[in-house]
Amino acid sequence: MFSYGVLRLLGLSLTLFAASIVVFVVLEVLPGDPAQVMLGISAQEDTLAALREQLGLNAPILTRYVDWVLGMLQGDFGISYTYNVSVSELIAERAAVSLPLAAIALILSTAIAFPIGIMAARFRGKALDTGIMGLTQVGIALPNFWFAILLVYVFAITLRLLPSGGFPGWDQGVFNGLEALILPAIALALPQAAILARVMRSALIDVMSEDYIRTARAKGLSARVTLWRHGVRNALIPVLTILGLQFSFLIAGTVIIENVFYLPGLGRLIFQAITQRDLITVKSGVMVLVALVVLITFIVDLAYAAVDPRLRRGR
Structure with missing residues (x-):
């Protein structure tokens, strides 16, 4: 029973890891500027640059992914751009x-x-x-x-x-x-x-x-x-x-x-x-x-x- 549980937990952990890659790729790596998507096509370039810096979009892709995963493991999901509060607080409340x-x-x-x-x-x-x-x-x-x-x-x-x-x-x-x-x-x-x-x-x-x-x-x-x-x-x-x-x-x-x-x-x-x-x-x-x-x-x-x-x- 114990070995069965460990094997299933390992398999599901790999599933969670694969899901994190898919979510990250879909929302951040595919063609398109996330900052442009969030602010709209009429946003000024300096505003876009500030948001890119705030979101860490200027960092390498692998660094952004690792930082995001490590943050989630520590309970830090980032700051919501819309609500300007911790996303973890929003998620816990909802x-x-x-x-x-x-x-x-x-x-x-x-x-x-x-x-x-x-x-x-x-x-x-x-x-x-x-x-x-x-x-x-x-x-x-x-x-x-x-x-x-x-x-x-x-x-x-x-x-x-x-x-x-x-x-x-x-x-x-x-x-x-x-x-x-x-x-x-x-x-x-x-x-x-x-x-x-x-x-x-x-x-x-x-x-x-x-x-x-x-x-x-x-x-x-x-x-x-x-x-x-x-x-x-x-x-x-x-x-x-x-x-x-x-x-x-x-x-x-x-x-x-x-x-x-x-x-x-x-x-x-x-x-x-x-x-x-x-x-x-x-x-x-x-x-x-x-x-x-x-x-x-x-x-x-x-x-x-x-x-x-x-x-x-x-x-």
């Missing part, structure tokens, strides 16, 4: 909204998908299975931003049960903060729950047709005990893969959802930085998102080893 939002959405999608996916597999081919699969197809087809607008209209405007947008801040109380994240989390969670439920159903149906399941039934175990004791656990491996991918989708989805609900999150920060040509914030924000995805992938890999004993034995 991540306090985006990470709870993604976590709540992931918990909701899992809590919804697992029961209905297992139920659909258990009653395969019956009316309940057909109804569940129909609902999941609708959930996949609906864009999450359209669903978010619908939630605002129903629960915020019509019923006046929840706020329509904005975030009061965690210093105003945990309940107020969670209340502001409920509708965005539901908008993010339901499409992902539909996908996860279908994967859970398919994986469980495949597992329940295996020989060891028939052997367990032949030994006298009931269908329900066989399902929970042998079926669900062995069906979790493909489901864990989807869970790991869903975190990436949820983080990416916050860019749209946070703009719909006017949430000051990490996705909206990157979106605003792109529109304001704040390349320093874009570069650092994207790397933080990549690091989060790599971290979640590592956790999912460890969960694989916990579920599948063959991985713990190094197979």
Whole structure:
């Protein structure tokens, strides 16, 4: 188990290193002047020269890359040109909204998908299975931003049960903060729950047709005990893969959802930085998102080893 974890951590570290090269090349090395992009075509030459000096664009490419990576490892992401504050402070402030939002959405999608996916597999081919699969197809087809607008209209405007947008801040109380994240989390969670439920159903149906399941039934175990004791656990491996991918989708989805609900999150920060040509914030924000995805992938890999004993034995 330990050697497996070390090998996976090494592989994901190489992935993070490769991602840093790609982000750096796309935003700083490709043809075009970052200072010109940030200030616009009407900027004076002396202003451009001052910004190039401030951003370190006059240094060699390799030096700029090494300084950027070493700075990130020390928690220094540079100074935002638009906000004139530390990018690390901006990211930390916005991540306090985006990470709870993604976590709540992931918990909701899992809590919804697992029961209905297992139920659909258990009653395969019956009316309940057909109804569940129909609902999941609708959930996949609906864009999450359209669903978010619908939630605002129903629960915020019509019923006046929840706020329509904005975030009061965690210093105003945990309940107020969670209340502001409920509708965005539901908008993010339901499409992902539909996908996860279908994967859970398919994986469980495949597992329940295996020989060891028939052997367990032949030994006298009931269908329900066989399902929970042998079926669900062995069906979790493909489901864990989807869970790991869903975190990436949820983080990416916050860019749209946070703009719909006017949430000051990490996705909206990157979106605003792109529109304001704040390349320093874009570069650092994207790397933080990549690091989060790599971290979640590592956790999912460890969960694989916990579920599948063959991985713990190094197979």
